[in-house]
Amino acid sequence: MVNLEVSLAGVSLKNPVIPASGTFGYGREFSEVYDLNILGSFSFKGTTAEPRFGNPQPRVAETPCGMLNAVGLQNPGIDSVVAQELPNIAKIFHGPVIANIGGSTAEEYVENCRALDSCEQMGIIEVNISCPNVHCGGRNFGSDPKSAAQVTAAVKAVTKKPVFVKLSPNVTDIAEIARACADAGADGLCLINTLLGMRIDLKTKRPLLANRTGGLSGPAVFPVALRMVWDVYEAVDLPIIGCGGVSSAEDVCEMMLAGAGAVEIGAANLKNPFACKSIIEHLPTVCERLGVTKISELTGGAHRE
Amino acid sequence: MKQTLFTIEHTRQLTADTYEMVLSGDTSAITAPGQFVDIALPLRFLRRPVSVANWAKNELLLIVRVAGEGTRELVRSVPGTELDILSGLGNGFDLESCTETPILIGGGVGAAPLFGLAGRMRQRGVTPTVALGFRTAEDAFYLEEFTGLGCRLFIATEDGSLGTKGFVTDLVRAVPECTDAFVCGPTPMLKAVRALPQLKNGQYSFEARMACGFGACVGCTIKTKSGPRRVCKDGPVFHKEEIEW
Numbered sequence: 001m002v003n004l005e006v007s008l009a010g011v012s013l014k015n016p017v018i019p020a021s022g023t024f025g026y027g028r029e030f031s032e033v034y035d036l037n038i039l040g041s042f043s044f045k046g047t048t049a050e051p052r053f054g055n056p057q058p059r060v061a062e063t064p065c066g067m068l069n070a071v072g073l074q075n076p077g078i079d080s081v082v083a084q085e086l087p088n089i090a091k092i093f094h095g096p097v098i099a100n101i102g103g104s105t106a107e108e109y110v111e112n113c114r115a116l117d118s119c120e121q122m123g124i125i126e127v128n129i130s131c132p133n134v135h136c137g138g139r140n141f142g143s144d145p146k147s148a149a150q151v152t153a154a155v156k157a158v159t160k161k162p163v164f165v166k167l168s169p170n171v172t173d174i175a176e177i178a179r180a181c182a183d184a185g186a187d188g189l190c191l192i193n194t195l196l197g198m199r200i201d202l203k204t205k206r207p208l209l210a211n212r213t214g215g216l217s218g219p220a221v222f223p224v225a226l227r228m229v230w231d232v233y234e235a236v237d238l239p240i241i242g243c244g245g246v247s248s249a250e251d252v253c254e255m256m257l258a259g260a261g262a263v264e265i266g267a268a269n270l271k272n273p274f275a276c277k278s279i280i281e282h283l284p285t286v287c288e289r290l291g292v293t294k295i296s297e298l299t300g301g302a303h304r305e
Numbered sequence: 306m307k308q309t310l311f312t313i314e315h316t317r318q319l320t321a322d323t324y325e326m327v328l329s330g331d332t333s334a335i336t337a338p339g340q341f342v343d344i345a346l347p348l349r350f351l352r353r354p355v356s357v358a359n360w361a362k363n364e365l366l367l368i369v370r371v372a373g374e375g376t377r378e379l380v381r382s383v384p385g386t387e388l389d390i391l392s393g394l395g396n397g398f399d400l401e402s403c404t405e406t407p408i409l410i411g412g413g414v415g416a417a418p419l420f421g422l423a424g425r426m427r428q429r430g431v432t433p434t435v436a437l438g439f440r441t442a443e444d445a446f447y448l449e450e451f452t453g454l455g456c457r458l459f460i461a462t463e464d465g466s467l468g469t470k471g472f473v474t475d476l477v478r479a480v481p482e483c484t485d486a487f488v489c490g491p492t493p494m495l496k497a498v499r500a501l502p503q504l505k506n507g508q509y510s511f512e513a514r515m516a517c518g519f520g521a522c523v524g525c526t527i528k529t530k531s532g533p534r535r536v537c538k539d540g541p542v543f544h545k546e547e548i549e550w
Contacts, residue, residue, distance in 0.1 A: 029520040058514040060524035270517035
């Protein structure tokens with residue numbers, strides 16, 4: 001028997017598998033096809049203070065081994081999420097939920113955090129300072145260490161929940177941003193968000209996405225994400241949720257060996273709605289092959305001499 | 306939604322870029338014409354959404370237009386190939402509200418879901434009028450299949466090489482008794498048809514670039530009068546009153 005339990009900043013999860021924000025909505029669609037209670041947690045759709053429609057169509061495109069999205073934080077707004085989505089989440093998932101929040105000002109992050117702080121089911125607040133598709137969607141916060149620290153400190157001041165800051169890969173030195181968040185009091189980090197990319201439609205000779213650029217995800221980004229998790233693990237002493245192109249139980253273990261305490265699965269859910277379920281089912285076999293009885297032993301394993 | 310392995314039984318080329326594919330497998334998740342399936346391809350990351358042209362127990366009929374490398378790989382797959390398919394996606398056409406004189410209006414490959422719809426209407430004792438628009442005679446397909454169902458069929462081509470020279474809107478004006486429309490085709494055609502005052506009721510099937518096909522990524526959201534709606538999960542068929550333009 002392999003023990004799949006992991007702990008993130010004191011929040012205990014039955015396994016390290018977490019559907020990533022933006023690929024799982026608020027859980028409704030997936031709860032129609034499998035019991036979400038098999039999951040360690042799930043990170044709900046990035047939520048802002050006001051409702052957002054997002055960007056015009058088209059806002060998704062395929063790439064070799066992945067995809068671009070420029071959805072642009074479409075969400076019904078925090079009040080609607082608290083009133084309508086959270087009661088439904090309570091019915092379909094009984095573990096701790098990760099609340100992914102967006103914002104265009106530090107105040108907006110603070111307000112969103114306040115709205116969620118008293119919700120018992122929220123295990124972790126994931127502060128998205130890295131959406132590449134919204135100019136005021138936190139990208140500026142995520143690419144500058146001072147701004148990242150400012151948002152982290154502001155949010156920490158109003159919530160008792162563990163705060164994980166979701167980092168952008170679109171920076172020169174991700175470890176520098178990670179250190180700034182750690183110094184400002186972050187309880188953990190989640191990385192990476194999508195990589196900024198684009199495609200041009202040869203039929204129209206124009207950018208394929210209406211937003212021109214979008215965020216790259218899928219297996220294509222896995223080595224980049226893995227390297228950044230490695231770098232951040234070396235730089236800070238905080239729990240890390242590894243995210244980016246994870247598609248199999250083997251990828252989960254690789255991400256944990258690089259330093260992740262838990263792992264988010266994103267684009268894989270969109271290709272195969274049962275991706276997380278099959279990864280969880282396959283994890284014990286992979287752990288046995290690796291000779292570990294507790295999956296948490298893998299975290300950071302590749303750094304040890 | 307159901308994830309099912311289907312087997313390609315045969316593929317037949319209909320026009321330069323359009324293919325008929327017959328697959329065998331569990332079709333139990335399909336409940337209405339106008340729904341679609343999402344097909345995984347070995348070499349591609351995203352699935353390819355394809356509307357259901359018709360279905361029976363254990364048999365799925367698709368009409369696939371080659372739009373890029375992915376769909377080209379799909380139509381070149383040999384009989385016997387197994388395909389991982391998400392079946393029974395989206396909300397199809399609602400037949401309950403259908404009157405005695407419906408008109409089915411299709412543009413190009415948009416004719417495909419209307420075939421299954423026409424068959425279901427015939428089963429209910431209704432004889433639909435079908436108006437199909439193609440660029441040229443060479444692009445037309447399934448004409449005999451529609452007339453074989455007993456439908457009253459009108460064709461328009463842009464160059465006049467078959468049927469009326471012009472667009473489907475010209476065909477609709479010629480049958481003023483038809484006021485109840487079921488429409489599938491490219492967006493400019495949907496807009497032109499919806500603008501016809503003659504059509505009191507209408508159900509319009511939308512096309513969109515999709516990632517997941519089952520409502521999770523919200524990649525295909527459009528604005529409607531009742532707020533943002535996902536083409537894949539809340540559509541692809543929308544009632545006239547919901548549409549913003």
